[in-house]
Every structure is written in structure tokens, then in C-alpha cells.
Amino acid sequence: MSIPAEDFTDANGTIADRIFDRLRHAIVVGEIAPGSKISEPVLAARYGISRGPLREAIRRLESSSLVDRKPNVGARVITLTSEQLLEIYAIREALEGMAARLAAEKMPDAGIADLRRLLDQHRNEVAQEAWQAYFQEEGDLDFHFRIVQGSGNRRLANILCNDLYHLARMYRCQFGMRSDRARDALKEHELIVDAISDRDGELAEWLMRRHIRISRRATERRLAEMQRNS
Structure with missing residues (x-):
């Protein structure tokens, strides 16, 4: 079931901030497994948010080296050696x-x-x-x-x-x-x-x-x- 967008907003951060924190935690603890594809449509539907804040959160995950994006492949959770x-x-x-x-x-x-x-x-x-x-x-x-x-x-x-x-x-x-x-x-x-x-x-x-x-x-x-x- 989708989570309403307002659940990701508060006085301390934007929707992008909150979804970034949620996705980072899910990746770190293994809820989103290494090598998993990051699907914008699936995540937008799951969390009940628009694609703009989600794209910003994914870009921040890339900057944090938790997600890797490749041409013609898309974004995936990293698999560390x-x-x-x-x-x-x-x-x-x-x-x-x-x-x-x-x-x-x-x-x-x-x-x-x-x-x-x-x-x-x-x-x-x-x-x-x-x-x-x-x-x-x-x-x-x-x-x-x-x-x-x-x-x-x-x-x-x-x-x-x-x-x-x-x-x-x-x-x-x-x-x-x-x-x-x-x-x-x-x-x-x-x-x-x-x-x-x-x-x-x-x-x-x-x-x-x-x-x-x-x-x-x-x-x-x-x-x-x-x-x-x-």
C-alpha cells in the first residue's frame, strides 16, 4: 500500500530528504538487496510520491556510493567486493x-x-x-x-x-x-x-x-x- 506523501514531510526536511533517508536505511540493512534495480515507477507508487523528489533522492544515493547508474542498465544498489x-x-x-x-x-x-x-x-x-x-x-x-x-x-x-x-x-x-x-x-x-x-x-x-x-x-x-x- 502506498504511503501518503505527507508522511515524508516535516519541519526538518523536504520530501527528498525523507525518502533519501528511508531508501538509504533500506539499502544499508538489506531490505533492498545488493544488485537490486532501483525502479522509479515502483518506488514512486510504493511511497506515494512524485518522481521529482525521488530522482533527487536517487542522485544523492549515487553521490553516497550506495547506488550505481550505468547507461542502458539504469540505477542499481551497489555490490561491494x-x-x-x-x-x-x-x-x-x-x-x-x-x-x-x-x-x-x-x-x-x-x-x-x-x-x-x-x-x-x-x-x-x-x-x-x-x-x-x-x-x-x-x-x-x-x-x-x-x-x-x-x-x-x-x-x-x-x-x-x-x-x-x-x-x-x-x-x-x-x-x-x-x-x-x-x-x-x-x-x-x-x-x-x-x-x-x-x-x-x-x-x-x-x-x-x-x-x-x-x-x-x-x-x-x-x-x-x-x-x-x-
Whole structure:
């Protein structure tokens, strides 16, 4: 059943903004599968909106590298390769390390306190999953997102939060939530916050880079295991 267009409008954004957010979420969590064709008539009918805002939203999805458009083929949801995923990890290691260093220099005390409360929430959620899952919600409920925003560098935040962030989440959703690193990852997050709280930018950067590097190696092992089992 179509969703009325007014459901996509509010004081905080246009119809294009809202449909972009809805489609991006659907792609990231796998509701729209990798490789799926993006059909303007189907989506316009499904969401009860005109083609103009929908085209704008699709263009923004292309700019976010979540959708690829080819001549005579049309727009499709991207299908990332394992090589592209590891490239994302390499970029994240460098840029998020920088973000952690800047956060140690610029993040307000209140922001650091909020970050500690967020980790308390994560700890409770991970414990409920028997320490076998550490899957964070989007935006302000995501530890890495919060650190990047705390860096105070808008250009850095734009690169990480409007492009790489959603690509990385897309892969995490596809791989599933189970992990043998939940307890260790949470501890690594806590050490990073300690360094930021101590205003030790050099240590915060080193800890963040190490954290992402360890995650990359765990992902490489998982990819290798998936290949062996395929």
C-alpha cells in the first residue's frame, strides 16, 4: 500500500530528504538487496510520491556510493567486493584515527560524559546478547559516528559520516550481528574514551587506529572462512 506523501514531510526536511533517508536505511540493512534495480515507477507508487523528489533522492544515493547508474542498465544498489571493503577499513583507520586525536583536543567535557553513558548502554546491550553481538544503531547511537562528530572538523565528518559510514554499516548488516570480538571491541572503545578524556590526542589516535586495524583483520579472517565454506 502506498504511503501518503505527507508522511515524508516535516519541519526538518523536504520530501527528498525523507525518502533519501528511508531508501538509504533500506539499502544499508538489506531490505533492498545488493544488485537490486532501483525502479522509479515502483518506488514512486510504493511511497506515494512524485518522481521529482525521488530522482533527487536517487542522485544523492549515487553521490553516497550506495547506488550505481550505468547507461542502458539504469540505477542499481551497489555490490561491494571484499577488496573494496578492506579499502574502506584502510581509509577509516587513517581518518578515524585523526578524528579521535581531534576529539581529544576539542570534544567538550559534556560530550565525553555522554560518550561514557553511551558505552554503558552498549555494555548492557552486549551483556544481554551473551557477549556475542555488538551491533550499534545509526547516528548518535554509534560510537564511531559520535567520535567523528566530536572532532569538530566538518569536512572530515562529511567524508566519514556521509559516505564511508553507511558503506561500512551495509557490510556489517550483511555479515550479521554475531561476533567473537564483542567484549574486546567494547573494551577498546572504553580505552579510546579514556584517552580522549585525558586529552591525550596521540594515544587516542593510536588506540583508534589499532582498534580499526584489529577489526579489519577479524573481517579478513571471516571473509576467508566464508570463501572456504562457499
